[in-house]
Amino acid sequence: MSDSLAYTHLFSWIQDFKELTKFRLALSVVFSSIAGYLLGVDEFHFGNLALLALGGYAMVGASNAFNQIIEKDLDAKMKRTQNRPIPSGRMTVNTAFTIASLLTLTGLSLLFVINPITAMFGAISIFLYVSVYTPLKTMTPLSVFVGAFPGAIPFMLGWVAATGSFGIEAGTLFMIQFFWQFPHFWALGWWLYEDYKTGGFFMLPTGKRDKGTAVQIILYTIWTILVSVVPVLGITGDLKLSMVSASLVFILGLVMLYYAIKLFRNRETKDARQLMLASVSYITFIQLIYVLDKYIRLWL
Known part of the structure; x- marks a missing residue:
């Protein structure tokens, strides 16, 4: 095999690995896990942070790989997923299973080195x-309700690791992160409704892109906002949030709520996509705000 052919093969394998584990x-x-770790840690240990990052990626990657093995026939029906490694034929089920199993063992081992309770929550998640x-x-x-439990573990896992x-x-x-997932995934389910329907997936609470689903999206968005600012009240132990940071979190929540209400009014696919993107921005920015708030308060 020539060097260029070997390089092409390696690059292709890396791309398939990234798709199998859903890299992004x-x-x-x-x-999310790193944010939780930075919030909980008193004395920073780079080694533990590295173990958390690598172990967390391995566990999530394993979950996604097992998921794609189980759903390989359904993935082949949907435009969004038909070019994934398994349904496209670029990777066999046995290869994917081997990768998923190795990632599981690696992830659990790395998280166990941090502490057993972190490994336990990682195992529950997968x-x-x-x-x-x-x-x-x-x-x-x-x-979606059941999936919200493993989906809500990462932010918390970082604190437990610390x-x-x-x-x-x-x-x-x-x-x-538990409440946030409902408007996020229902917006995604609304946006990709036809593709999910082709694959036989039930993602929306009423099963339809209707007013009932839109109302529930609004309600869970409100719950997400309320829970996100609770630490400002001083009732969540060592997890604290200043009034300024809580105000920023609340404003970000209002932005997400705006798109949720817009979806309720218009019930258009583009509105669902906007809400989904707003929800991704929301969870990312509030985690950054939480971490920055902690360290700014320590420095002042």
């Missing part, structure tokens, strides 16, 4: 995502 999604999960959420996606809209314990602080971080 996995990075966003790692970002079990719920693969064994409960994935099968339910073709059965009931309640799959402190070695689960308390009201980690619980609050969990609830923020």
Whole structure:
């Protein structure tokens, strides 16, 4: 094999690995975990942070790989997913299973080195995502509720990795990301409704792009905003938020709520896409605000 051919083969394999593990999604999960770690840590340990990032990516990557193995026939039906490594034929199921298994073992081992409770939550996350959420996606809209549990773990996982314990602080971080997932995934489900329908997935709470779904999106957006500013009240232990930062979080929430109301009024696909993008910006920026708020208060 020539050098150029070997390079092309390696590049292709890396691209398939990134698609199998959903690289961008996995990075966003790692970002949430790092934010949670920075919020919880008193004495920074780069080694633990590296273990959390690598272990977190491995666990998310494993979940996504197992998910694509289970849904390979459904993925082949949808335009959005038909070119993934398994349905396209570029990767065999056995290869994907081997990668997923190795990632699981690697992820659990790395998280266990940090502390056992972090590994435990990582194991719970992958079990719920693969064994409960994935099968339910073709059965009931309640799959989004079930999927919100493993989806809410990363932000909280960082705090647990930093402190070695689960308390009201980690619980609050969990609830923020838990409630956020409903407007996020329902907006995504609305936007990609036809593609999901082709694959046989039930993503919207009423099963339709109707007023009932839009109302629930608004309600869960409001819950997300309220939970996100709770730390300003001083009732969440060591997890605190200044009035200035809480105001910024609230304003960001109002932006997301604006798009949720816009979707309710118009019920257009483009509005759902705008809400989905607004929700991604929301969770990213509030995590940054939380972290910056902590360290600014420490420096002042």
